[in-house]
Amino acid sequence: MDILRRNNVKVIGSPGRQVVVLAHGFGCDQNMWRLVAPALAGEFHVVLFDYVGSGGSDPSAWSDQRYMSLDGYARDVIEVCEALDLEDVAFVGHSVSSMIGVRAAAVAPERFSSLAMVGPSPRYIDDDTYRGGFSAEDIDELLESIESNYLGWSAAMAPVIMGNPDRPELGEELAHSFCAADPAMARVFARTTFLSDSRGDLKSVTVPTLVLECAQDAIAPREVGAHVHAAIPGSRLVTLDATGHCPQLSAPEATTSAIRTFLRELR
Known part of the structure; x- marks a missing residue:
């Protein structure tokens, strides 16, 4: 199988420079990085892709x-x-891709030298001493809504996830991204995302790690960022003066600057 076609891989920037792989979250595709990737490409070798089931990936896979x-x-x-x-x-992962990156680095450590997590959450459901931001009942209702009316859920939830109600075009873009996904595949990805518990995986992280959070995020509250930061020794926690779960769209300059600063300091 042609992996590059399967995952709709695109490469920008100059070969020979630090490789930066940008990975999207649930319901999205590589276009979510459209305001960040070109800015990084001036200094890094940037790779974008779509997970199978998302964006321009090969649905037959x-x-x-x-x-x-x-x-x-x-x-x-x-x-x-x-x-x-x-x-x-x-590896720069948005949302659930942060934990996907943790697992990829554990399986193939020879490939990865650092991780940057944008709005990470190792578990969305609250636990006895852990606040993920949602009760088990909340997640059950969310998944039931996705199962019964994915397009309706997308239209209703995209503005909530994006935040920034004064910029409705951002919520509309996210809703369009959600609605472009195949509903059957999106339902599987949703269950995989919102029912996962990757807290135990964080201790396996040995590479330099950036935890990048927003000051206000309905999906990954700041308690989650603090948990991830505390669980990964030596990690750096940066809080953007931004709202919502997608700062690469709502605050692209600040997001790019944080990632660039982190990578420069690793040289």
Whole structure:
């Protein structure tokens, strides 16, 4: 199988420079990085891709069994790196892709040199001593809504996830991204995302790590960022003066600056 076609891989920037792989979250595709990728490409070798089931990926490669676990998405990441023969990769993951990156780096540590997590959440459901931002009942209702009316859920939830009600075009863009996904595949990805618990994986992270959060985020509250930061020794926590779960769209300059500063300091 042609992995580059399967995952709609695109490469921009100059070969020979630090490789930066940008990975999107649930319901999105690589276009979510459209305001960040060109800015990074002036200094780095930037790789964009779509997970199978998202964006311009090959839908014939979809497998319910593979993608009902975050490990299946991590395999996508590793196989893209193998197809391009990438090493020393700085992996930048948005939302659930942060935890996908953690798993990919654990399986193929020779490929990855650093992680940057944008709005990460290792678990969305509250636990006894952990606040993920949602009760079990909240997630059950969310998944039921996605199962019964994915397009309706997308239209209703996109503005909430994006935040920034004074900029409705951002919520509309996210809703369009959600609605462009195949509903059956999106339902699997949703269950994989919102029912996952990757807290135990954080201790496996040994590479330099940036935890990038927004000051206000309905999906990944600041308690989550603090948990991830505390669980990964030596990680750096940066709080953007931004609202919502998608700062690469709502605050692209600040997001780019934080990622660029982190990578420069690793040289």
